[in-house]
Amino acid sequence: MNVEAKETMNVEAGQKIKFYQTGTLTVGNRLLDEDLRTVQASEERSNAITSGHRACQGCGEALGARYALDAAMRAANGKIIAVNATGCLEVFSTPYPETSWTLPWLHSLFGNAASVASGVAAALRRLGKADIRVVAQGGDGGTTDIGFACLSGMFERNDDVLYLCYDNQGYMNTGVQRSSATPPTARTATTPAVGTAPGNIFGTGKDVPRIAMAHGIPYVATASVADLHDLERKVTNAMQVRGARYIHILVPCPLGWGTVTNATIRVARLATESGLFPLFEAEHGEIVASSPIRRAVPVEDYLKIQSRFAHLFRPTRDDAHLAALQAIADKNIQRYNLLRNDHGNDARKEAA
Amino acid sequence: MNKPFATTLDVGSSLANHTGSWRTERPVYVDRMPPCNQACPAGENTQDWLYHAEEGNYRTAWESIVRDNPFPAIMGRACYHPCETSCNRGSLDAAVNIHAVERFLGDRAIALGWNIASSEERSGKKVLVVGAGPSGLSAAYHLTLLGHEVTVVEAGAAPGGMMRFGIPAYRLPRTIIDAEIARIVALGVTIRLNEPVEDIPALLEREGFDAAFVAIGAHLAKRVDIPAPDAGKILDAIGVLRELETGESMPRIGRRVIVYGGGNTALDVARSVRRLGEEAIVVYRRTRDKMPAHEFEVSEALEEGVQFHWLRTVTHMTGESITVEKMTLGPDGFPRGTGEYETIEGDALILALGQNVDTHVLDSIPGVEHSADGVVKVGPNMMTGHKGIFAGGDMVPSERTLTVAIGHGKKAARNIDAYLRGIPYVPKVKPALASFERLNTWYYSDAGKTVQPVLEDVRRRSTFEEVVGGLDETNALFEARRCLSCGNCFECDNCFGVCPDNAVIKLPDSAAIERSDSAGSPHSAPFAIDYDYCKGCGVCAAECPCGAIEMVPEEI
Numbered sequence: 033m034n035v036e037a038k039e040t041m042n043v044e045a046g047q048k049i050k051f052y053q054t055g056t057l058t059v060g061n062r063l064l065d066e067d068l069r070t071v072q073a074s075e076e077r078s079n080a081i082t083s084g085h086r087a088c089q090g091c092g093e094a095l096g097a098r099y100a101l102d103a104a105m106r107a108a109n110g111k112i113i114a115v116n117a118t119g120c121l122e123v124f125s126t127p128y129p130e131t132s133w134t135l136p137w138l139h140s141l142f143g144n145a146a147s148v149a150s151g152v153a154a155a156l157r158r159l160g161k162a163d164i165r166v167v168a169q170g171g172d173g174g175t176t177d178i179g180f181a182c183l184s185g186m187f188e189r190n191d192d193v194l195y196l197c198y199d200n201q202g203y204m205n206t207g208v209q210r211s212s213a214t215p216p217t218a219r220t221a222t223t224p225a226v227g228t229a230p231g232n233i234f235g236t237g238k239d240v241p242r243i244a245m246a247h248g249i250p251y252v253a254t255a256s257v258a259d260l261h262d263l264e265r266k267v268t269n270a271m272q273v274r275g276a277r278y279i280h281i282l283v284p285c286p287l288g289w290g291t292v293t294n295a296t297i298r299v300a301r302l303a304t305e306s307g308l309f310p311l312f313e314a315e316h317g318e319i320v321a322s323s324p325i326r327r328a329v330p331v332e333d334y335l336k337i338q339s340r341f342a343h344l345f346r347p348t349r350d351d352a353h354l355a356a357l358q359a360i361a362d363k364n365i366q367r368y369n370l371l372r373n374d375h376g377n378d379a380r381k382e383a384a
Numbered sequence: 385m386n387k388p389f390a391t392t393l394d395v396g397s398s399l400a401n402h403t404g405s406w407r408t409e410r411p412v413y414v415d416r417m418p419p420c421n422q423a424c425p426a427g428e429n430t431q432d433w434l435y436h437a438e439e440g441n442y443r444t445a446w447e448s449i450v451r452d453n454p455f456p457a458i459m460g461r462a463c464y465h466p467c468e469t470s471c472n473r474g475s476l477d478a479a480v481n482i483h484a485v486e487r488f489l490g491d492r493a494i495a496l497g498w499n500i501a502s503s504e505e506r507s508g509k510k511v512l513v514v515g516a517g518p519s520g521l522s523a524a525y526h527l528t529l530l531g532h533e534v535t536v537v538e539a540g541a542a543p544g545g546m547m548r549f550g551i552p553a554y555r556l557p558r559t560i561i562d563a564e565i566a567r568i569v570a571l572g573v574t575i576r577l578n579e580p581v582e583d584i585p586a587l588l589e590r591e592g593f594d595a596a597f598v599a600i601g602a603h604l605a606k607r608v609d610i611p612a613p614d615a616g617k618i619l620d621a622i623g624v625l626r627e628l629e630t631g632e633s634m635p636r637i638g639r640r641v642i643v644y645g646g647g648n649t650a651l652d653v654a655r656s657v658r659r660l661g662e663e664a665i666v667v668y669r670r671t672r673d674k675m676p677a678h679e680f681e682v683s684e685a686l687e688e689g690v691q692f693h694w695l696r697t698v699t700h701m702t703g704e705s706i707t708v709e710k711m712t713l714g715p716d717g718f719p720r721g722t723g724e725y726e727t728i729e730g731d732a733l734i735l736a737l738g739q740n741v742d743t744h745v746l747d748s749i750p751g752v753e754h755s756a757d758g759v760v761k762v763g764p765n766m767m768t769g770h771k772g773i774f775a776g777g778d779m780v781p782s783e784r785t786l787t788v789a790i791g792h793g794k795k796a797a798r799n800i801d802a803y804l805r806g807i808p809y810v811p812k813v814k815p816a817l818a819s820f821e822r823l824n825t826w827y828y829s830d831a832g833k834t835v836q837p838v839l840e841d842v843r844r845r846s847t848f849e850e851v852v853g854g855l856d857e858t859n860a861l862f863e864a865r866r867c868l869s870c871g872n873c874f875e876c877d878n879c880f881g882v883c884p885d886n887a888v889i890k891l892p893d894s895a896a897i898e899r900s901d902s903a904g905s906p907h908s909a910p911f912a913i914d915y916d917y918c919k920g921c922g923v924c925a926a927e928c929p930c931g932a933i934e935m936v937p938e939e940i
Contacts, residue, residue, distance in 0.1 A: 057827045058929060060877025063438060063865070072881035075890050083886045083917035084398030089406065090921035095884040125398070132398035260881060286921075294922030294935075297882060301826065327826070 059260060070260050071102050078105040078134060080114070085132040086124040090293030092283035092300065093121050093198045096257045097169065100196050100281060103264040105135065107271035108165040113156075115149040117170030117179055118142035120205040120285075121198060143178040145170045146186040149193040157192070165271065169196040172213035173203045176240045187247035190275045194267075197240065197278070200285035208288040212238045215308070216360075217353050218340045220288070225343035234356060241314075244278040248317040251277040255311060257284070258300035262311060262323055269313070282309050290339025302334035307361035310368040322368040331358045403885060407920035409935045411879075413907040416818035416871025416931065420467035420482060425788040426453040426522075427795075430467050430482060431872060437485055437864035443498065445864075446489045450500055453790055454525040455518070455564045457494055458547060460487020461852070462556045463787045464678055472820045472870050478833035480866045481855075488860035494563045500529075502571050507531040509804045512593040514581050514745075517545020518786050519599035519777030521565065522793025523800070524573045527597075530801045534573050535591075539580035541630070545601055546778070547786060549626045550649065552656050553848040584749055584773065595800050598746070598768075599777035599793070602739040602758070602784065608698075610733070616701035621645065621653040621736035628656055638732030642667055642706055644698050645736030646675035651682065653734055654690045659848055665691045665730060667698055669711055669719045684851065688844045693728060695719065705729050741779040749773065765799040765809065766792065774800055818871020822931030827878065831866050834859045873909030873932040879924035880911060887918035907932075 060073030071077050080101035087094040105112055113136045116122045122139050125132040140148045149168035156164050168186075170179055175197040186193055202220050203209040210220040210232055217231040225231050244252045250273045255263040263281065270277040284291065284299045291299050303309035304323070308331055311323035332354060335341040344350045344357075365371050420430040429448055436445035449456045460483050471479035492498075509532045513520045516538035524534040542548055544561045569575060581587055588596055605620030612618060617638060624637065639662060643654045646668035654664040666685070668675060671694050675682060686692070693708065697719070700707035705727045711719035741758030751769035754760045759781050766774045776792030778784045802809035837853035844851055855863060880888045891910045909932055913924075925933040 057829065058876035058878050059881030060875070062875040069877065070881060073877040079886050082396055082398060083914070084401040084403060085885070086401070086403070087884060089919040090923050091884045095882065095923075098884075098886070126393065129393055130398040130401055131393035131395070134395055292922075293920075294926040296884075296921070296923055297927050 057261075070264050071106050072099060072260060072264075077102045078110060080105055080112075080135050081125055081132045082134055083132070084130065086127060087120070088285075088287050088293070090286045090291075090296045091120075091124075092257050092285060092296045093171065093200055094124070095296070096198050096263075096281045096283035097121055097196075099257060099260060099263050100169075100255075100267050100279065101135065101167065103267035104165070104167055104194065104271055107268050109163070110135075111164045112136070113138070113152055113164060113166050115140075115145050115152060115166065115168045117145035117168075117174030119171035119174045120200070121169065121171060123205050142174055144182050145174060145179055146182040146193070146195060149195070150186050150189065150191040153192045166193045167196060168193050169198065171204075172197060172199040172201060173211045175199075176212045176238050180240075184243075184247070187244060187249050187276045187278070190249060192274050192276070194270050194277045194279070197280045198283045199280055200283050200288060202285070202288050204285045204288040212236070213240070215357075217344060217357065219343060220340070229353075230343045230350075231340070241278070241280045241312075244280075245314045245317045245319075247276070249276040249278065250274075250316060252280075252314040253278075253312065254280045254282070254309070256282040256300045256304055256309060258282075258297050258304060259311065259323065266313060288340070290342070291337055295337060299334065299337060302329060302337070305329045306331045306334040307365040307370055308334060308357070310364045310370060312368050319368070322370060324372045325365070325370045328371060331361045402916045403919050404887075404914075404916045407915070407918060407938055408940065409920045409922065409937055410915065410918065411913050411920070411922065411924050411933050412936050413873065413909040413911060413913075414871075414932055414934045415815055415873075415907050415909075416822075417815045418818050418870045418872065419470040419472055420480075420870075422814075422817060423466040423470040424452075425466065425783075425785065425791040426459070427791055428452045428467075431867065431869060433489070434480070434482070434485065434864050434867040435869065435874065437489065437861070438867065440861060442489055442492055446493050446498060447500075449486065449489060452794060453787075454500075454522060454568055455490070455547075455790065456486050457490025457560045458556060458564055459787065459790075460484065460490050460854075461560065461850075462547065462551050464785060466787075472818070472823060473866060473868055475820045476825050476828065476868075477830065480868075481833050481836070481863045484834070484836050484855045485860050485864050488855050488857070490560075490564070491854055494560070499567060500571055502528055503531055505531050506533070507804065509533065509594045510535070510592060511800060511804075512537065512584075512588060512591070512596040513599070514584060514596060515545060515599040515601060515777070516540075516543035516565075516575055516577075517599055517601050517777060517789065518547055519601075519789035519793045519796075520545070520597065521568055521573075522790040523597045523599065523776065523797045524575075524793075525568045525571065526794050526797030527800060528568075528571050528573050530797060532801070532804065535593075536573060536575045537579045537581055537587075538575060538577050539600075541578055543575050543577065546789075549629050550622065550652070551786070552625065552628070552652050552659075554655070554659065554844070554851050555652075557850050581745060584745065585770075588772075594804055595772045596774065597793075597796050597800060598760075598773060598775045598779070599789070599796075600742065600745065600779055602741045602778040604740040604742050604758070605735060606737045606740060607735060608737060610698055610701055612701040612733075616703050616706075617732040618701065619732065619734045621649045621734050622739060624653050624734055625649070625656065637734070638662060638730070640665065640730040641732045641734060642698075642728060642730040643734045643736055644668075645738075646670065646677055647736060647738065648677045648681055649738075650736035651677045651685050651690070653736055655681075655685050655688055656848075657734075658685075658688050658690055658845055661846065663691070664689075665693060665728060667693045667696050667706075667708060667728070669695065669697045670713065670717075671695060674713070674717065687841060696726075696728075697721070698733065699725070701733055704731060706733060739778070739784075765803075766796040767799065767803070772803065815871075818931055820870075823868060823870060824927060824929050824931070825868075827876065827927075827929040828868060831862075833866070834863045869930045871931055873907070873911070874930060875910060876929060878927050878929060879933060882923050882927045883918075884921065884923065885917045885919055887914040887916075888912075888924060889914050 060069040216234040219225040223232040253266040418431040433445040433448040465483040468479040513536040657664040696708040777789040
């Protein structure tokens with residue numbers, strides 16, 4: 033064997049070594065096989081919501097919608113019909129006479145996206161077009177409040193729809209009012225930071241992913257714009273099954289949360305790393321997996337970069353409420369077993 | 385088509401809405417100076433060769449090194465790797481083991497017989513290099529690559545200078561030195577050995593050289609006056625190391641050998657004495673943390689059984705012992721005598737107190753100036769006061785290390801080339817430093833440093849075998865991939881993925897394409913921003929792992 037041939041062989045042998053510098057944490061990686069990169073790393077991604085939309089700078093929802101729909105499009109070979117509830121996403125994507133959608137897309141009312149999607153699924157079944165899949169999407173207002181009855185009905189009938197909830201924790205489009213997904217102590221237009229218990233009050237709100245699980249539907253998951261690989265994997269998983277499926281995606285809102293526009297992914301990451309927004313998957317009502325915290329942080333790290341929580345720190349530090357929020361995170365950490373050391377990012381394990 | 389109001393809109397019609405007009409800041413791709421490159425005295429593009437090594441393109445990686453430094457296998461062993469001291473990964477877990485990867489590449493080049501091609505274009509100019517040490521050989525190599533004909537004259541019997549006569553074989557095997565010098569000779573450099581030069585201008589005249597680079601090093605041992613009435617044996621460190629290298633048999637120095645000094649040379653000689661089977665005791669006037677020697681030298685010496693007496697100065701010697709004065713450190717960090725004395729048993733004393741330049745060859749050259757300790761004055765272009773005669777390495781003002789000397793050779797070569805062509809040498813403008821604060825370290829996998837194998841203690845006390853082993857391909861590749869690529873795009877696609885407005889474009893994957901931002905400043909990232917739609921949120925810049933995107937205010 034001549035030396036150059038030997039060299040080539042060693043290069044090929046090198047490809048088997050599994051440590052890839054940024055592992056599976058970045059969107060792509062030039063050293064990884066294409067199929068191990070995310071959908072978003074590909075120039076072939078469908079860009080279900082394309083440029084020119086009127087979302088604010090750094091919008092988490094525009095990002096989350098593209099992440100989820102592009103993954104669904106790949107899983108369904110591009111055959112998706114999307115139904116949209118009223119909300120930011122609907123408003124900023126379709127100001128007459130423009131649309132940013134590059135897939136068949138329907139909007140009816142604020143509260144009926146789940147029902148319209150059920151209807152579309154029924155029509156496709158009647159037409160015998162099983163290859164065309166249906167996705168319903170809405171914000172937390174359209175999902176956890178206004179469309180909740182329709183959503184529960186869709187779950188209960190196990191209609192063949194993937195429902196994506198983009199949770200930005202409030203009615204942001206209409207001027208940041210409280211929803212049943214707004215966290216305790218958050219300042220909104222309807223929960224001002226005044227009085228002895230400023231901001232949104234403790235003990236209210238709903239944990240809709242767990243309510244969805246209680247319906248016993250085939251698939252429920254939470255996801256975040258801060259973990260693209262995890263989000264795409266969950267959407268892909270959801271597309272492998274038929275029946276009612278629900279994914280609840282955290283999509284920070286720079287305007288409503290009071291963060292700088294470049295902090296969208298960072299604040300979502302801190303929500304997960306603090307334990308306030310646990311990432312998990314459930315099948316038929318049972319938790320089957322959760323994503324462990326990689327670099328644990330106190331809830332304070334997450335809260336203090338958002339002006340909706342500024343009153344917890346200024347003019348005086350509100351230790352009682354900070355402790356109560358930390359207790360919520362601690363409960364999540366315990367419930368979903370988030371502080372365990374098997375996050376799979378350890379290079380030695382990868383190489384082994 | 386007559387459409388009912390707001391029922392059907394054309395696909396992608398939002399593209400008519402150029403949201404780029406909202407922007408107050410624009411993201412711009414930048415290339416920054418990685419700290420490893422910045423720290424390298426030989427000016428290696430460390431990050432570049434690690435980038436190629438990460439892909440398993442070892443030949444390309446090696447070719448990148450030798451553009452700046454002809455000695456990768458030597459560097460990977462004997463360089464004190466300031467690149468690793470400055471490596472940003474050190475603030476995350478542990479610095480990338482850069483020198484081990486360099487050694488792997490250098491050894492691979494030797495094993496597979498890789499050679500360097502010189503440019504076909506010859507200038508017709510002849511350059512004399514005086515001294516075949518690291519600086520002279522580096523200059524000869526670069527001058528040859530630049531198209532000049534180079535002759536190196538060396539007073540000694542073998543080329544390599546301090547690489548051969550100052551660094552012991554257990555740190556740098558001689559086969560490695562021979563192989564890397566042979567490659568320079570194969571390139572077309574003539575080396576004449578055993579030829580001390582007495583009159584440089586006369587030699588230039590006689591053989592028709594157009595310029596000279598003088599790099600004769602610093603070989604004269606500094607001495608202190610130590611009374612030794614009973615004719616105690618006093619040697620100098622550089623002499624002992626040279627004797628070890630050239631002597632027919634191992635010299636018998638003494639049974640208990642005292643080494644006086646705290647620099648790397650002191651430790652090299654003490655560790656060599658241990659290998660001859662004798663006891664070695666280092667005496668130094670300050671404390672361990674004040675020693676100029678590198679920490680690894682001290683800890684490896686301790687492992688090998690070298691003893692240390694810190695805060696002592698030698699005042700007197702007999703045939704069986706030395707008398708030392710105890711010192712304390714003053715508030716200024718300098719040692720002060722206490723007036724208390726003690727004796728240390730020992731039958732030989734080796735002085736390792738530094739070296740001076742032997743200037744006699746320069747004294748006759750008009751215009752060449754040097755200071756009292758022989759350090760030669762050179763201009764910013766490394767030219768001495770005599771037109772056409774340049775100088776570098778240990779004989780000019782600098783930190784006296786191997787890699788600095790090699791860097792001098794390269795710098796001198798570029799300036800000599802400019803001198804011969806009659807044009808000024810203009811160094812490239814260096815970009816701003818890629819600091820740790822600019823990184824988003826979230827995206828890097830947790831990965832500790834790969835540790836090189838070390839020779840067991842017992843063999844380190846009796847042989848001159850190499851102490852530190854090399855990495856194999858598996859762990860060299862792993863180590864290369866630990867590079868964070870500070871300040872320069874490594875194609876992770878994060879910006880392409882995280883833009884809420886699809887405003888990042890992938891450029892065709894070809895290195896031949898000149899990439900530049902809208903202001904025309906070039907960058908290496910294979911991406912561009914679509915400013916028609918970019919709203920300037922800055923998420924791409926915030927989520928770029930390596931800090932290769934900068935937000936620049938728009939002119940409004």
